[in-house]
Amino acid sequence: MSVKTIEDKAFSMIEGGICAAKGIRAGGVNCGLNPDPKKFDLAMFVSDTDCEAAAVYTQNKVKGAPILVTQKHLAKNGGKVRAVIANSKNANTCNADGEEKAERMCELAAKALGLKPEEVAVASTGVIGETLPLEPIESHMDALTADLTYDGGGRAEYAIMTTDTVAKEVAVEFTLDGKVCHLGGMAKGSGMIHPNMATTLNFITTDAAISAELLQQMLSELVKITYNCLSVDGDTSTNDMILVMANGLAGNARITSDEGHPHKVEENPSTGYGMVYKALWLVLVNLTRMLAADGEGAGKLVTCQVKGAKDQDSAIAVARSIISSSLVKCAIFGADANSGRIMCALGYADADVDVAKVDIDLSSEAGRMPAYRNGFAQAFDEDYAKGILSCEEIEILLDLHDGDGEATAWGCDMTYDYVKINGDYRS
Amino acid sequence: MSVKTIEDKAFSMIEGGICAAKGIRAGGVNCGLNPDPKKFDLAMFVSDTDCEAAAVYTQNKVKGAPILVTQKHLAKNGGKVRAVIANSKNANTCNADGEEKAERMCELAAKALGLKPEEVAVASTGVIGETLPLEPIESHMDALTADLTYDGGGRAEYAIMTTDTVAKEVAVEFTLDGKVCHLGGMAKGSGMIHPNMATTLNFITTDAAISAELLQQMLSELVKITYNCLSVDGDTSTNDMILVMANGLAGNARITSDEGHPHKVEENPSTGYGMVYKALWLVLVNLTRMLAADGEGAGKLVTCQVKGAKDQDSAIAVARSIISSSLVKCAIFGADANSGRIMCALGYADADVDVAKVDIDLSSEAGRMPAYRNGFAQAFDEDYAKGILSCEEIEILLDLHDGDGEATAWGCDMTYDYVKINGDYRS
Numbered sequence: 001m002s003v004k005t006i007e008d009k010a011f012s013m014i015e016g017g018i019c020a021a022k023g024i025r026a027g028g029v030n031c032g033l034n035p036d037p038k039k040f041d042l043a044m045f046v047s048d049t050d051c052e053a054a055a056v057y058t059q060n061k062v063k064g065a066p067i068l069v070t071q072k073h074l075a076k077n078g079g080k081v082r083a084v085i086a087n088s089k090n091a092n093t094c095n096a097d098g099e100e101k102a103e104r105m106c107e108l109a110a111k112a113l114g115l116k117p118e119e120v121a122v123a124s125t126g127v128i129g130e131t132l133p134l135e136p137i138e139s140h141m142d143a144l145t146a147d148l149t150y151d152g153g154g155r156a157e158y159a160i161m162t163t164d165t166v167a168k169e170v171a172v173e174f175t176l177d178g179k180v181c182h183l184g185g186m187a188k189g190s191g192m193i194h195p196n197m198a199t200t201l202n203f204i205t206t207d208a209a210i211s212a213e214l215l216q217q218m219l220s221e222l223v224k225i226t227y228n229c230l231s232v233d234g235d236t237s238t239n240d241m242i243l244v245m246a247n248g249l250a251g252n253a254r255i256t257s258d259e260g261h262p263h264k265v266e267e268n269p270s271t272g273y274g275m276v277y278k279a280l281w282l283v284l285v286n287l288t289r290m291l292a293a294d295g296e297g298a299g300k301l302v303t304c305q306v307k308g309a310k311d312q313d314s315a316i317a318v319a320r321s322i323i324s325s326s327l328v329k330c331a332i333f334g335a336d337a338n339s340g341r342i343m344c345a346l347g348y349a350d351a352d353v354d355v356a357k358v359d360i361d362l363s364s365e366a367g368r369m370p371a372y373r374n375g376f377a378q379a380f381d382e383d384y385a386k387g388i389l390s391c392e393e394i395e396i397l398l399d400l401h402d403g404d405g406e407a408t409a410w411g412c413d414m415t416y417d418y419v420k421i422n423g424d425y426r427s
Numbered sequence: 428m429s430v431k432t433i434e435d436k437a438f439s440m441i442e443g444g445i446c447a448a449k450g451i452r453a454g455g456v457n458c459g460l461n462p463d464p465k466k467f468d469l470a471m472f473v474s475d476t477d478c479e480a481a482a483v484y485t486q487n488k489v490k491g492a493p494i495l496v497t498q499k500h501l502a503k504n505g506g507k508v509r510a511v512i513a514n515s516k517n518a519n520t521c522n523a524d525g526e527e528k529a530e531r532m533c534e535l536a537a538k539a540l541g542l543k544p545e546e547v548a549v550a551s552t553g554v555i556g557e558t559l560p561l562e563p564i565e566s567h568m569d570a571l572t573a574d575l576t577y578d579g580g581g582r583a584e585y586a587i588m589t590t591d592t593v594a595k596e597v598a599v600e601f602t603l604d605g606k607v608c609h610l611g612g613m614a615k616g617s618g619m620i621h622p623n624m625a626t627t628l629n630f631i632t633t634d635a636a637i638s639a640e641l642l643q644q645m646l647s648e649l650v651k652i653t654y655n656c657l658s659v660d661g662d663t664s665t666n667d668m669i670l671v672m673a674n675g676l677a678g679n680a681r682i683t684s685d686e687g688h689p690h691k692v693e694e695n696p697s698t699g700y701g702m703v704y705k706a707l708w709l710v711l712v713n714l715t716r717m718l719a720a721d722g723e724g725a726g727k728l729v730t731c732q733v734k735g736a737k738d739q740d741s742a743i744a745v746a747r748s749i750i751s752s753s754l755v756k757c758a759i760f761g762a763d764a765n766s767g768r769i770m771c772a773l774g775y776a777d778a779d780v781d782v783a784k785v786d787i788d789l790s791s792e793a794g795r796m797p798a799y800r801n802g803f804a805q806a807f808d809e810d811y812a813k814g815i816l817s818c819e820e821i822e823i824l825l826d827l828h829d830g831d832g833e834a835t836a837w838g839c840d841m842t843y844d845y846v847k848i849n850g851d852y853r854s
Contacts, residue, residue: 062774062782062802094770096803128767129804238771326753334850340555343521344665347489355489375489376523377556416843418753423761 008268010174010275011282017153017169020184021207022249023048027147028159031140033089033126033133040159042137044144045152046083046113047205051245053081053121054216056223064091064239065098066122069106076118079212081245084203085109086123086160088188092132093124093238101132108138112145123201125162125188125239157186160201163421164189168290170283176252176272181208183279185244187287189232189294200291202227202242204283208276209248210255217258218277219244225265226284229316229409231324232295244280292410293393297417301410302332304396309405314351316407321349322396323411332394333413337362337385339371342396357401364391435695437601437702438709444580444596447611448634449676450475454574455586458567460516460553460560467586469564471571472579473510473540474632478672480508480548481643483650491518491666492525493549496533503545506639508672511630512536513550513587515615519559520551520665528559535565539572550628552589552615552666584613587628590848591616595717597710603679603699608635610706612671614714616659616721627718629654629669631710635703636675637682644685645704646671652692653711656743656836658751659722671707719837720820724844728837729759731823736832741778743834748776749823750838759821760840764789764812766798769823784828791818 019026026045034041053074057067074081085105092098106120113120124132147155157167171184185204223242248254252272260271262278269275293301304322309315322328325345331338342360346353360372366387370378388394446453453472461468480501484494501508512532519525533547540547551559574582584594598611612631650669675681679699687698689705696702720728731749736742749755752772758765769787773780787799793814797805815821 060771060774061780062770091767094767094799094802094804127765128771129799130767131804238767238774330846330848330850333846336850338554340518340521340557340665343489344487344555347487347665353488372521372556375521377521377558414846416846419757419760419841419843419846421757423757423763 008278010268011172011279014171014173014182016151016171016182017157017184017186018045018203018205019151019153020171020173020182021205021247022182023207023247024205025148025150026152026156027144027149028152028155029140029144029147032136033087040155041088042140042144043086043156043159044083044109044148045156045203046148047245047247049247049249050080050082051247052210052212052215053079054212054219054244056219056242058237058240060238062094062238064093064124065095065102066092066124067239067241068099069102070121070123070241073106073118073121080119081121081243082115082119083109083113084121084123084243086201087137088160088162089126090130090132091124091126091128091239094129095131097131101134104134105137108141112141121243123239123241125160125201128238153184153186160188162188163296164294166290166294168287168294170286172279172282174275174279176208176250176275179251181250181252182206183208183276183283185283185287187291189291200237200240202287204242204244204280206244206246206276206279207248207250208246208255209250209252210246210276214255214258214273215244215246218280222281222284225407226281226288229320229407230288230292231320231409231411232292232298288410292412295412296421297415298412299415300332300413301393302329302396302412303393304398304409304411306398306400307406308400308402309407310352310403311405312407313405314353315405316409317351318346318349318353318398318400319407319409321345323409326414329411329414332389333415335386335389337371337380337382337389340377343372343375346398353400354402359399359401361397362388363395363397364388364393366391435705437695438599438706441598441600441609443578443598444584444611444613445472445630445632446578446580447598447609448632448674449609450634450674451632452575452577453579453583454571454576455579455582456567456571456574459563460514467582468515469567469571470513470583470586471510471536471575472583472630473575474672474674476674476676477507477509478674479637479639479642480506481639481646481671483646483669485664485667487665489521489665491520491551492522492529493519493551494666494668495526496529497548497550497668500533500545500548507546508548508670509542509546510536510540511548511550511670513628514564515587515589516553517557517559518551518553518555518666521556522558524558528561531561532564535568539568548670550666550668552587552628555665580611580613587615589615590723591721593717593721595714595721597713599706599709601702601706603635603677603702606678608677608679609633610635610703610710612710612714614718616718627664627667629714631669631671631707633671633673633703633706634675634677635673635682636677636679637673637703641682641685641700642671642673645707649708649711652834653708653715656747656834657715657719658747658836658838659719659725715837719839722839723848724842725839726842727759727840728820729756729823729839730820731825731836731838733825733827734833735827735829736834737779737830738832739834740832741780742832743836744778745773745776745780745825745827746834746836748772750836753841756838756841759816760842762813762816764798764807764809764816767804770799770802773825780827781829786826786828788824789815790822790824791815791820793818
């Protein structure tokens with residue numbers, strides 16, 4: 001899958017994920033939650049210094065115990081975080097002893113790292129409603145701590161992956177006040193992903209100095225146009241979070257004003273706030289694309305771009321509705337240009353749309369074809385359409401000719417493998 | 428699949444579908460829209476006398492041309508209908524000449540039956556956005572008219588079926604004013620079925636005499652707790668309608684008052700209005716169950732019963748959310764008791780729920796097991812759970828312990844075949 005870059009020489013995409021930022025040690029081990037000894041299941045990372053932090057959490061009313069404990073710790077520690085411990089294979093959710101065990105995981109990490117428990121955030125992902133055994137975690141804390149290195153982001157990422165088939169790490173480099181700064185992140189998918197939620201486990205670090213308040217403001221804004229425009233299967237997890245941590249080790253002047261807030265995210269930034277905003281967007285949008293492309297059983301990345309909507313919210317509603325349609329997803333799996341299903345999904349989107357003005361194109365590296373004009377189906381060549389829809393990245397492009405609202409949503413096709421993976425997930 | 432009956436000797440389930448009512452002739456032929464000459468694709472039925480009519484239509488903003496024409500005809504003809512013409516294989520939707528052709532279908536039927544075009548309703552189902560060829564329909568009107576008989580409901584049903592694997596017909600018999608009355612219907616599914624819509628093509632006839640206004644009132648009420656609680660794939664068609672026609676040939680005194688409106692639909696009715704209300708519910712709820720059980724690729728009927736909700740709307744929201752969850756549907760396909768997914772789907776339902784009070788049971792003819800109590804997962808025997816979930820009808824039972832709101836929703840499992848059918852639907 002291609003990485004989304006931008007025409008802006010002020011940013012370069014780099015390696016390193018969460019360890020791209022200075023002063024972040026990370027690692028991962030197999031502690032035995034996963035019976036496969038080669039698959040890591042326990043991750044930890046820690047910053048050399050205190051981090052200002054921002055987070056968004058799942059909006060599901062059933063919240064995993066780790067979410068509740070992390071929220072509590074951030075509040076208790078004045079919005080700051082030093083370290084994160086996370087496990088896969090068990091969500092530690094809907095268990096009577098869930099919070100107690102999530103607290104205990106933080107205590108174990110704090111003890112190993114010489115921190116206070118409230119300086120540690122915790123996350124779990126996996127099966128809901130199975131009791132989390134603590135013994136494997138406790139007995140592997142020494143090994144995990146010994147594994148921490150300044151380039152260990154990939155090992156931590158491997159430990160939080162579940163049905164993910166590829167690692168998801170992105171990082172960018174940019175300069176503030178003559179200081180080289182880094183912002184990077186990692187994510188795990190890959191089912192139970194749907195808009196309106198923080199969605200999936202996501203950890204982002206930066207060595208830029210910025211106030212927690214501004215970090216939270218930009219995270220909340222950017223999640224709306226990235227993670228909240230992502231759908232794999234219409235389900236929404238109980239345990240999802242995005243945690244952003246800024247340790248300031250790059251040495252720039254701490255950003256305390258949102259002066260230079262961009263009008264459009266693509267524009268070239270003119271202030272420190274604008275630079276971090278754009279860097280965070282680049283990381284979030286690329287993780288979003290990676291999560292969509294690696295949706296459970298996914299064979300294709302599907303992007304729906306809507307322009308000409310009455311406003312941004314309408315554009316988001318339409319783009320999300322189309323990307324979430326099981327029938328659209330199946331048609332793309334089959335490379336079947338059944339574009340009426342796109343019109344249909346547009347028609348039940350919660351948005352004010354004049355269906356008589358709608359233009360739809362299907363596009364990929366194999367070409368671009370008009371599918372609908374003014375709400376009516378257009379004649380097309382079946383072979384040409386099949387060629388377009390047989391590529392790995394498919395774009396559905398809509399112009400609603402009714403305003404200047406724009407949005408993009410990301411999803412994937414629906415395949416036999418999605419059903420297979422989820423028919424027997426717990427084994 | 429079992430037919431849902433009730434403890435009420437005033438009603439008996441009978442054969443005949445739309446022809447159970449007196450004075451309804453129906454038929455179906457293959458006119459060539461479907462290349463398989465054995466599969467019918469054109470249906471017609473007509474009442475010997477005028478019918479008072481009620482209808483609900485898809486809420487999709489993209490509406491099929493037949494919907495628009497049917498609405499127009501009902502308005503023009505004072506809410507009355509005599510006949511219906513319907514085709515499968517082509518939805519006649521999103522085509523520039525769609526309304527013109529839907530009008531023409533009504534003219535053809537009217538001419539063949541000696542009626543005015545506005546006395547005819549029209550429906551189409553199939554691929555969206557392909558031009559409907561009229562020649563096959565025109566050239567088969569004589570054959571279709573010749574095919575009409577007073578027991579031809581099954582032939583009409585066969586003509587509107589698309590990916591349906593079984594015919595869906597239900598009828599009941601009851602007595603009003605000493606006169607034997609009948610109310611029966613037919614439906615076609617089986618994908619693109621989701622709440623908030625009339626959903627699918629559905630035709631219901633009765634020989635009871637009742638005012639169109641009261642018929643509309645009871646239809647709108649009953650759709651809320653039957654068809655609108657049905658989900659196959661979360662998609663909502665552009666062409667769905669339920670049309671109910673009452674010709675009064677049973678000879679009862681025409682019902683013009685809603686005296687005796689039931690508090691609960693199950694209670695034994697005490698008035699004519701109550702009798703027709705219950706008969707219509709029996710037909711709608713059984714068609715709903717048949718549509719769910721025959722969802723595209725479905726192997727199992729899944730029923731979710733919610734009680735103890737704050738109110739009925741909350742109960743409906745929770746039941747619909749669970750039944751619509753792709754992950755719940757996949758788990759049931761795999762007979763995997765991953766009940767955390769039920770809690771998860773409850774958690775993102777648009778309803779005010781105290782998750783700490785939730786009890787969930789899984790049930791089928793193989794047994795019943797507690798899965799959650801007070802929001803926490805319960806230990807269970809894997810083999811016993813697998814046995815329960817391996818049956819053809821699965822019940823998910825929730826008690827929210829927070830009020831007296833109740834609702835039931837119907838859906839099906841998600842299977843490889845769903846993806847297969849919809850990856851190449853147009854062929």
